[in-house]
Amino acid sequence: MCGILGMVSKDSFSVRELVSRLQRLEYRGYDSAGCATAEGFLRRKVGSISGFLASLPEDAAPDATTCAAIAHTRWATHGGIAEQNAHPHCAGDVCIVHNGIIENFLELKEELELKGAIFRSETDSEVIAHFLQQYAAEPDLHKGMQDLMERLHGTYAIIALRKGDPRLWVAKKDSPVVLGIVGSGGSASADGYSSYIVSSDIFAFSDLTRKAVFLEDFQYLMIDAKSARLYDRKGKQLPVKPKEFHWESHNGGKMHYEHHMIKEIYEVPDVARNLEESLAGPQAASLSRMISLLRESSRIILLGSGTSYHAALLGRHLLTAAGLDAYAYASTDFDASMARSHDAIIAISQSGETMDLLVTLKAIAARPDRGDIRIMGLVNVPHSSIERMADCCIRVEAGQEVCVAATKSFANQIVALLTLAKAFGFKTTYARLPLAEVIEQAEPVAQEIAPWLASKQSMYIIGAGACYPAAMEMALKIKEVSYIHAEGMLAGELKHGTLALIEKDVPVIAIIPDAKSHTVSSVKEVEARGASSVLVAGADKAELGLKGKALFRVPAGSDAEVSLFAAICGQLIAYYTAKHLDRPIDKPRNLAKSVTVL
Numbered sequence: 346m347c348g349i350l351g352m353v354s355k356d357s358f359s360v361r362e363l364v365s366r367l368q369r370l371e372y373r374g375y376d377s378a379g380c381a382t383a384e385g386f387l388r389r390k391v392g393s394i395s396g397f398l399a400s401l402p403e404d405a406a407p408d409a410t411t412c413a414a415i416a417h418t419r420w421a422t423h424g425g426i427a428e429q430n431a432h433p434h435c436a437g438d439v440c441i442v443h444n445g446i447i448e449n450f451l452e453l454k455e456e457l458e459l460k461g462a463i464f465r466s467e468t469d470s471e472v473i474a475h476f477l478q479q480y481a482a483e484p485d486l487h488k489g490m491q492d493l494m495e496r497l498h499g500t501y502a503i504i505a506l507r508k509g510d511p512r513l514w515v516a517k518k519d520s521p522v523v524l525g526i527v528g529s530g531g532s533a534s535a536d537g538y539s540s541y542i543v544s545s546d547i548f549a550f551s552d553l554t555r556k557a558v559f560l561e562d563f564q565y566l567m568i569d570a571k572s573a574r575l576y577d578r579k580g581k582q583l584p585v586k587p588k589e590f591h592w593e594s595h596n597g598g599k600m601h602y603e604h605h606m607i608k609e610i611y612e613v614p615d616v617a618r619n620l621e622e623s624l625a626g627p628q629a630a631s632l633s634r635m636i637s638l639l640r641e642s643s644r645i646i647l648l649g650s651g652t653s654y655h656a657a658l659l660g661r662h663l664l665t666a667a668g669l670d671a672y673a674y675a676s677t678d679f680d681a682s683m684a685r686s687h688d689a690i691i692a693i694s695q696s697g698e699t700m701d702l703l704v705t706l707k708a709i710a711a712r713p714d715r716g717d718i719r720i721m722g723l724v725n726v727p728h729s730s731i732e733r734m735a736d737c738c739i740r741v742e743a744g745q746e747v748c749v750a751a752t753k754s755f756a757n758q759i760v761a762l763l764t765l766a767k768a769f770g771f772k773t774t775y776a777r778l779p780l781a782e783v784i785e786q787a788e789p790v791a792q793e794i795a796p797w798l799a800s801k802q803s804m805y806i807i808g809a810g811a812c813y814p815a816a817m818e819m820a821l822k823i824k825e826v827s828y829i830h831a832e833g834m835l836a837g838e839l840k841h842g843t844l845a846l847i848e849k850d851v852p853v854i855a856i857i858p859d860a861k862s863h864t865v866s867s868v869k870e871v872e873a874r875g876a877s878s879v880l881v882a883g884a885d886k887a888e889l890g891l892k893g894k895a896l897f898r899v900p901a902g903s904d905a906e907v908s909l910f911a912a913i914c915g916q917l918i919a920y921y922t923a924k925h926l927d928r929p930i931d932k933p934r935n936l937a938k939s940v941t942v943l
């Protein structure tokens with residue numbers, strides 16, 4: 346989703362510095378980028394941030410140094426990918442950047458046009474600039490921000506500035522925004538620091554500071570070079586309470602890897618081990634609180650979107666196998682009214698900000714009869730909206746994931762769910778998951794079959810029981826990064842219709858925990874019709890009695906463990922197929938890592 350960035354500093358900085366920092370948010374959207382300074386410099390450009398950076402004047406250009414500036418990287422919603430739709434949007438002396446969707450923008454636009462505003466873009470966001478422009482002549486934008494929050498319907502994280510005024514104004518509803526405070530200053534306030542960085546997420550400044558202020562809905566900030574002041578929607582000043590956060594400080598580089606995706610797949614064994622240690626150590630209290638809340642609950646509802654939904658599906662198998670009454674839904678498939686008294690809702694999300702999930706959680710939390718419905722989080726990014734609203738939360742501690750497609754965060758979601766299930770009696774095969782072995786054995790096979798898969802228009806991934814979520818996840822990964830159609834299905838369902846599509850050399854990837862699995866029969870059925878099967882199995886071809894064009898031999902284990910191993914094989918299959926096709930693997934077209942709109 347869009348990334349917004351604002352910087353105010355005692356010392357001047359260049360727009361190149363600002364835009365380099367914006368690159369840390371590029372996974373939030375990469376349709377266009379732009380920036381504006383209090384001195385009146387404005388530049389917008391379609392395409393990647395690196396292309397934008399290359400188009401900027403050198404540091405020495407006098408109009409390109411500043412003490413207050415805003416920047417934006419866009420994931421288009423309203424209006425095509427074009428320069429006039431890129432942010433910042435400006436009206437007179439006011440420029441803004443926005444993440445979210447303004448639902449009543451047409452009504453506001455008509456109203457502002459009657460007053461003489463001339464709109465230049467097709468976006469919903471531009472109304473914000475024209476709205477605030479009405480207050481441009483006032484000494485400050487307090488009234489403008491309060492009226493804006495009164496009038497806007499929808500979701501927003503906004504940063505506004507006025508030409509000639511080195512202050513930033515920030516407003517929030519539903520979309521995430523956080524203030525990083527850099528340098529040393531007042532310990533219990535945000536006064537006297539050397540610079541202030543406002544952003545959609547903490548990674549924008551995690552290399553510079555560990556102190557941040559997380560804004561809540563209907564709050565706004567005024568930031569100048571000396572302080573950051575927080576207000577409620579009526580303009581009442583609120584205490585600013587910086588929080589200490591711990592997050593990766595690296596610059597988001599790929600080290601010696603060609604892509605973030607492969608780097609992040611290689612990190613799986615380490616982050617999984619770190620999480621196991623964390624759940625036995627620093628997070629043990631959160632884990633036992635979650636376990637006791639789950640014990641008191643009657644049903645467990647696991648929710649998530651995209652890859653996190655697939656983790657929810659596997660979580661359902663694990664918790665059901667452990668004797669709990671568990672269900673999994675995609676975030677958009679679960680309505681708050683479906684939650685019942687004594688339900689435990691487990692919200693799974695890498696970012697902790699996915700709007701499809703957040704709206705459901707907020708609706709549950711707002712139910713007058715919410716009573717003892719518990720909301721729990723399984724998130725990666727610390728202090729995210731979901732973590733802040735949850736009754737208890739486990740962090741999956743996969744670290745910063747830069748590739749848009751989730752890999753290591755999925756693995757750690759499953760590690761956390763396995764740990765929860767174990768607490769209820771689920772029997773695992775491994776005390777320590779052999780994830781490095783999985784990667785080592787799978788990588789050459791993925792490399793070998795990639796050219797063949799890359800030549801296909803479509804493929805099918807099948808699995809049963811706990812391996813069905815891995816089939817879904819493998820298909821999603823292949824679609825996301827290679828752009829080849831892949832359908833993940835229940836093995837048993839194939840014969841009820843989809844079998845009509847099976848012909849000579851169609852790839853069918855089957856996830857088979859052992860020779861007893863019913864998926865073996867499904868593979869026989871497709872092999873009989875000329876399909877080329879690829880087996881991801883905890884047994885050899887001979888034991889399975891299958892032809893198999895290729896075999897990913899994974900360690901044998903419980904179905905859920907094999908499912909995780911298969912999902913990792915799927916990450917490698919997707920990666921090498923996409924690499925063969927020379928796709929922009931880390932930033933697939935049309936996608937964004939953190940989807941903060943509905």
Ligand code: G6P
Pocket residue numbers: 650651652653693694695696697698699702749750751936937938939940
């Ligand atoms: C986006 C990403 C997916 C991700 C999904 C849910 O669509 O591209 O990779 O799985 O959002 O994100 P979350 O942060 O809630 O796990």
